[in-house]
Amino acid sequence: MRRIGVFICWCGTNIAATVDIETVIKEAREMPGVVYAGDNKYMCSETGQTQIKGTIVQQKLDRVVIASCSPRMHELTFRKTAAAAGLNPYLVEIANVREHCSWVHKDKDAATVKAVALIRTAVAKAALDTGLEPQEFVVTRRALVIGGGIAGIQAALDIAEAGYAVDLVERTPSIGGRMAQLDKTFPTLDCSACILTPKMVDAAAHPNINLLTYSEVEEVEGYVGNFEVTIRQKARSVDAAKCTGCGLCFEKCPSKVKSEFDEGLALRKAIYVPFPQAVPNIPVIDRDHCRWFSKKKCGVCKKVCPASAVDFEQSDVLIKQKYGAIVVATGFDLIGFEIFGEFGYGKHPDIITSMEFERLVNASGPGGGKLLKPSNQQPPKNVVFVHCVGSRDKSRGKPYCSKICCMYTAKHAVLLKEKHPEAQAYVFYIDVRTAGKDFEEFHRRAVEEYAAVYLRGLVGKVFPSGDKLLVNGVDTLSNQAVEIEADLVVLAAALTPRHDAEGLARMLGIGSDAHNFFVEAHPKLRPVESHTAGLFLAGTCQGPRDIPETVAQAGAAAAKAIALLNKETLLSDPCVSAVDESLCTGCLACLKVCPYKAISDKPLTEKVHGRQRRRLVAEVNKALCQGCGACSAACRPGAMNLLGFSNEQLLAEVDAICL
Amino acid sequence: MRYSYYPGCTLKTQAGASLERPALQAARALGIDLVEQEEWQCCGAVFPLATDEIAPFLAAVRSLATARDRGEKLVTLCAACHHVLKRTNHLLQVGSETRDKTNNYLQLEQPYTGEGQVIHYLELLRDELGFDRVAQKVTHPLAGRRIAPYYGCLLLRPAKIMAFDNAEDPRVMEDLLLSLGAEPVDYPYRTECCGVYLSVNNEEIAGSMVRKIVHAALKQGAEAMVNACPLCHYNLLNLQEKTPGGEPLLPVYYFTELLVTALGLPEEVGDKTR
Numbered sequence: 001m002r003r004i005g006v007f008i009c010w011c012g013t014n015i016a017a018t019v020d021i022e023t024v025i026k027e028a029r030e031m032p033g034v035v036y037a038g039d040n041k042y043m044c045s046e047t048g049q050t051q052i053k054g055t056i057v058q059q060k061l062d063r064v065v066i067a068s069c070s071p072r073m074h075e076l077t078f079r080k081t082a083a084a085a086g087l088n089p090y091l092v093e094i095a096n097v098r099e100h101c102s103w104v105h106k107d108k109d110a111a112t113v114k115a116v117a118l119i120r121t122a123v124a125k126a127a128l129d130t131g132l133e134p135q136e137f138v139v140t141r142r143a144l145v146i147g148g149g150i151a152g153i154q155a156a157l158d159i160a161e162a163g164y165a166v167d168l169v170e171r172t173p174s175i176g177g178r179m180a181q182l183d184k185t186f187p188t189l190d191c192s193a194c195i196l197t198p199k200m201v202d203a204a205a206h207p208n209i210n211l212l213t214y215s216e217v218e219e220v221e222g223y224v225g226n227f228e229v230t231i232r233q234k235a236r237s238v239d240a241a242k243c244t245g246c247g248l249c250f251e252k253c254p255s256k257v258k259s260e261f262d263e264g265l266a267l268r269k270a271i272y273v274p275f276p277q278a279v280p281n282i283p284v285i286d287r288d289h290c291r292w293f294s295k296k297k298c299g300v301c302k303k304v305c306p307a308s309a310v311d312f313e314q315s316d317v318l319i320k321q322k323y324g325a326i327v328v329a330t331g332f333d334l335i336g337f338e339i340f341g342e343f344g345y346g347k348h349p350d351i352i353t354s355m356e357f358e359r360l361v362n363a364s365g366p367g368g369g370k371l372l373k374p375s376n377q378q379p380p381k382n383v384v385f386v387h388c389v390g391s392r393d394k395s396r397g398k399p400y401c402s403k404i405c406c407m408y409t410a411k412h413a414v415l416l417k418e419k420h421p422e423a424q425a426y427v428f429y430i431d432v433r434t435a436g437k438d439f440e441e442f443h444r445r446a447v448e449e450y451a452a453v454y455l456r457g458l459v460g461k462v463f464p465s466g467d468k469l470l471v472n473g474v475d476t477l478s479n480q481a482v483e484i485e486a487d488l489v490v491l492a493a494a495l496t497p498r499h500d501a502e503g504l505a506r507m508l509g510i511g512s513d514a515h516n517f518f519v520e521a522h523p524k525l526r527p528v529e530s531h532t533a534g535l536f537l538a539g540t541c542q543g544p545r546d547i548p549e550t551v552a553q554a555g556a557a558a559a560k561a562i563a564l565l566n567k568e569t570l571l572s573d574p575c576v577s578a579v580d581e582s583l584c585t586g587c588l589a590c591l592k593v594c595p596y597k598a599i600s601d602k603p604l605t606e607k608v609h610g611r612q613r614r615r616l617v618a619e620v621n622k623a624l625c626q627g628c629g630a631c632s633a634a635c636r637p638g639a640m641n642l643l644g645f646s647n648e649q650l651l652a653e654v655d656a657i658c659l
Numbered sequence: 660m661r662y663s664y665y666p667g668c669t670l671k672t673q674a675g676a677s678l679e680r681p682a683l684q685a686a687r688a689l690g691i692d693l694v695e696q697e698e699w700q701c702c703g704a705v706f707p708l709a710t711d712e713i714a715p716f717l718a719a720v721r722s723l724a725t726a727r728d729r730g731e732k733l734v735t736l737c738a739a740c741h742h743v744l745k746r747t748n749h750l751l752q753v754g755s756e757t758r759d760k761t762n763n764y765l766q767l768e769q770p771y772t773g774e775g776q777v778i779h780y781l782e783l784l785r786d787e788l789g790f791d792r793v794a795q796k797v798t799h800p801l802a803g804r805r806i807a808p809y810y811g812c813l814l815l816r817p818a819k820i821m822a823f824d825n826a827e828d829p830r831v832m833e834d835l836l837l838s839l840g841a842e843p844v845d846y847p848y849r850t851e852c853c854g855v856y857l858s859v860n861n862e863e864i865a866g867s868m869v870r871k872i873v874h875a876a877l878k879q880g881a882e883a884m885v886n887a888c889p890l891c892h893y894n895l896l897n898l899q900e901k902t903p904g905g906e907p908l909l910p911v912y913y914f915t916e917l918l919v920t921a922l923g924l925p926e927e928v929g930d931k932t933r
Binding site: 342 | 825826827828829845846847878
């Protein structure tokens with residue numbers, strides 16, 4: 001006979017207010033195999049854990065059921081408690097009577113009946129628990145950082161400083177990301193490039209960092225400690241070892257293309273470095289726009305290159321590498337404007353996004369930072385800024401607040417006045433949100449010292465009229481329709497994840513929310529970890545945030561990765577599939593459904609009635625198996641069993657509820 | 660290409676000569692067979708927002724169900740009828756008390772649950788036929804004619820249900836004009852309100868709204884305005900300022916009038932657009 005102990009947690013009033021604990025204890029004592037049932041106001045507390053440990057020893061318990069919160073929350077805690085009392089940790093079962101019961105019900109009698117049923121289920125399962133032993137495996141002590149913006153650079157630097165090798169993968173030809181495009185940063189008006197470029201150089205120079213620019217992650221396999229990643233290093237068409245970065249090639253190149261870095265406001269060449277401070281300072285040939293690749297004519301860059309570095313024959317290289325930890329830092333895009341026809345974006349060159357404004361006001365941007373109207377290179381007089389274009393817009397855009405727009409628009413109003421003292425900024429807003437150190441003070445400066453006019457309301461229409469832009473809006477504080485003749489209209493567009501974030505999430509096996517932002521494992525207590533072990537998140541790929549928050553988060557993600565790489569070995573989860581070879585028919589239906597390629601076939605030689613016979617059976621690689629259970633559902637003879645969640649245990653649970 | 664056709668009352672009276680006749684004539688020339696429904700009734704003119712009363716929906720549901728039974732899409736021409744039919748169809752599609760009540764009352768052989776499709780004549784040209792096919796049939800291109808399209812609200816909003824075009828920046832009439840060889844004029848107020856029924860009891864307000872629209876089009880160099888709604892048409896034409904000779908400052912046409920002109924079919928309807 002089993003000796004099962006049931007421990008019921010009040011969770012303060014979280015459980016006890018909705019579930020009658022006394023009734024539950026009484027009922028639990030009657031369950032088969034249960035020799036003890038007790039309660040504690042906080043089972044996870046020191047006294048609760050002491051109670052569990054003491055009872056295990058005193059009552060000689062061989063199985064433990066904890067009725068408390070979700071196993072996501074405290075399963076590990078209670079497993080450790082049991083282990084400290086000498087019990088195999090896999091002999092502990094959790095009955096979730098909080099999230100699955102007390103939190104979602106109001107009727108105390110009904111909730112009590114349900115709590116008892118949940119505990120009966122767990123007791124039935126616990127009776128069939130077997131002790132499991134995790135296996136040790138070696139950690140690959142190398143990290144991968146995906147995305148070379150400020151988040152990726154910071155994470156890579158921190159991991160590298162701790163002494164581990166890091167590969168920093170960036171899709172564009174240079175690291176730097178969005179921050180490299182910005183002019184000044186709020187609320188101190190530090191020059192963005194001045195504080196970023198030293199970090200870019202540090203990253204390139206660090207002996208532990210291997211930069212893989214113009215490269216993309218193509219495939220991710222494996223698991224925490226041993227990810228196997230395939231990276232495509234796209235052909236630069238320039239030999240990085242020979243190139244001296246002299247720049248003669250792009251000076252002479254005849255093909256002009258809109259510059260992505262300058263948000264389409266300026267032209268670059270077909271062979272180019274995205275911006276002067278690019279790291280690495282090695283050009284790339286954009287093969288879609290190069291005359292050599294489209295017409296087999298030209299080749300000027302190759303002719304003028306003094307180092308003979310231009311190489312039209314170069315091809316993509318596939319790099320396969322193993323990593324212990326991965327930091328994802330892929331950043332943001334701006335929402336598309338197709339659905340916001342009223343703002344007329346694309347109809348007139350003087351209707352621009354905030355990112356375009358950053359380039360116009362930036363000394364390295366088009367026009368040398370003079371901040372002139374794109375249409376006629378004249379200084380703007382009236383500039384209208386529109387907040388929340390696509391943000392806080394449930395019907396057409398995104399329901400969330402993009403968080404940084406209030407502050408950067410205040411910054412733009414300040415920069416406008418500094419460049420053109422006679423200019424006037426008008427800012428249309430829903431609310432001004434300035435939660436951050438020195439943020440409110442900065443916003444007040446924009447209003448009081450730089451005379452920005454803030455109008456609470458939205459803009460209904462922007463329309464080109466002559467060489468002006470007619471802006472129709474509303475000021476809801478004075479309850480008046482407002483019409484402004486503007487020279488420049490700046491739209492603060494909603495931040496969204498990268499357009500292809502959804503695909504990356506699927507490739508990495510991490511969760512993403514309704515807007516495709518990557519989801520953290522816990523919004524408060526595990527903010528930089530994903531749900532998948534060994535994968536960490538940093539920066540705006542997780543949600544809108546500013547630079548200091550991004551840097552802090554990148555450091556935190558790096559610390560988590562370092563803690564992981566610091567271990568020589570990890571313990572594997574023993575809840576993996578196991579084959580009963582005597583039942584296996586060798587149909588290998590399991591092999592087809594396994595998402596982790598953990599199942600293979602193996603020939604088995606056995607003696608049947610004195611004769612040698614060979615047949616095929618399935619075999620599970622315990623290191624690759626993630627315990628999803630797909631194989632045991634697919635197995636017709638019932639030979640596949642998930643340890644810790646065996647078919648017998650699941651059926652016992654069903655019986656306990658239904659019979 | 661065969662379709663059921665729902666005309667509506669205005670097309671049989673006020674807008675017969677300038678909206679319906681040219682539309683039917685153009686359809687014939689373009690190889691589109693529009694078969695007028697035998698027992699169509701008034702759409703109700705205004706989409707009823709009180710959903711506890713089913714009478715205003717019955718005519719629309721009957722027309723929609725009849726077209727469905729014939730296996731044909733239902734084509735409309737009047738913006739108000741289209742608005743009512745499309746929204747009623749949506750209401751029956753999504754499942755609602757109105758759906759149950761109207762079906763209980765009508766006792767159709769097969770209950771109607773919004774499976775039919777109702778399309779406006781402009782959608783017929785754009786999506787079923789294609790403006791490129793229209794352009795191929797143009798014999799008298801409207802070259803050099805600067806025309807300002809006016810949309811109003813009924814065809815565009817509510818945007819998700821009408822699903823007619825981008826409600827903030829529609830293109831369908833511009834694209835039609837381009838296929839006819841004309842030059843569409845962009846101006847700020849093409850999706851603003853025309854004043855609707857205010858023209859009945861407060862002409863002053865409606866007039867100020869119309870004048871704003873007309874002046875904006877004139878300022879962008881329009882020589883005429885084109886629209887698709889009988890009520891907009893009435894307001895735009897009658898409430899704008901007149902020349903000393905009593906003519907409107909900016910001529911207002913239905914899109915169908917320009918269509919037949921460009922297709923070279925003016926003899927039946929007269930050639931006033933030239």
